[in-house]
Amino acid sequence: MSSKFSKFLSLLFVDEHNCVVCDRELPKPSRYRICNKCYALLEVIGDKGCLKCGRMMVSEGDYCLDCQNREMEFDRAFAPLAYNGAAVALVTKLKFHGRKYLAQGMAKQMTDRFLEEEKAVDAVIPVPLHPNRQKQRGYNQSELLARVIASDLRLPIDLASLRREKDTLASSSLQGGRAAREENLKDAFKVTDAEKVKGKTILLVDDVLTTGTTANQAAKVLKQAGAKAVYVLTFAGTREKPPIQADS
Ligand SMILES: [Zn+2]
Ligand SMILES: [Zn+2]
Structure with a gap:
């Protein structure tokens, strides 16, 4: 054959x-x-994760350098894996090569990571794609993951309350660091029905946490709509970058 x-x-x-x-x-x-x-x-983050953004740290202490210098709108973010090697390959295949079936096993790793936290949640919301992007791809990879997680945790999935209003550029194509990414994603999300999220603890699901800007912007509108808490769960998170060494 x-x-x-x-x-x-x-x-x-x-x-x-x-x-x-x-x-x-x-x-x-x-x-x-x-x-x-x-x-x-695979690089399992385990107890080497930042206590805020969940990314694997290179520095000592509870928080990564990024989180020491910024305020995030979400309460905590978690990921089972560092975004390296096979984790990158799996995300790429799920996202760009139509391998939707991969969501099953990937989501189980996410569920298991989240269960370690023993946190009570009211609803699962996948980070939405802009309708144009979703039409192009045919599906939202974060929704595939969120469906498995919600079903395993016996939680309702909410696909209607959070919308992506702005067809943003892929953050990987942006130059200019975090400020550019934040500007690109500013007002990207909108809550359609505040009553649905008011007073609720939300589990926001995405495939990867890189700078945290996407999760931050989505969490921001959910909080503005009255969400009590927002936890973020991704399959992988980029490693904390080592501090830039001054040239000697
Ligand atoms: Zn952090
Ligand atoms: Zn193998």
Whole structure:
């Protein structure tokens, strides 16, 4: 069988018995659908996460350098993994290559990470895409993740209350650092029905937390609409950047 054809088949028939990273047969059913060898290569954040944004830290202490110098609108953010290696590959395949089935195993890792926190939540809200972007892609990867998480946590999913108003540029294409990203995402989100979020604790779900600007802007409008607390859960978070060393 040509590899092109077998690749096509593998897109149609998802084999739950194969590792989503290396595609080798799993010796036993795996909750994350990842073999032990590939799982060992993932960088689990564990207790090395910043107590605010959840990203893996290089510095000592409770908070990353970013969080020491900024106020975020969300209460806490969590991610099981650092955004490296196979985690990047999985997010890329889920987001840009139509591999929607990957959401299942990825979301289980997110659910397990969130359950460690023992936090009570009223509703799950995925970070929405702008309707133009969603039409182009055909789906919202964060919604796929949020559906699995909401079902596992037995929570309602709210797809209507938070909307993306502005078709923002991909933050990766932006020059000019955090200020540019913040300007790009300013007023990007809108709460359609404040009554639905008022007094509620919301679990906001996205695929990756990079600078935290997206989560911050979404949390901001939810809080303005009266949300009691906003937790952010992503599959991966970029590592804290080491402080810039002055040239000697
Ligand atoms: Zn594997
Ligand atoms: Zn932080």
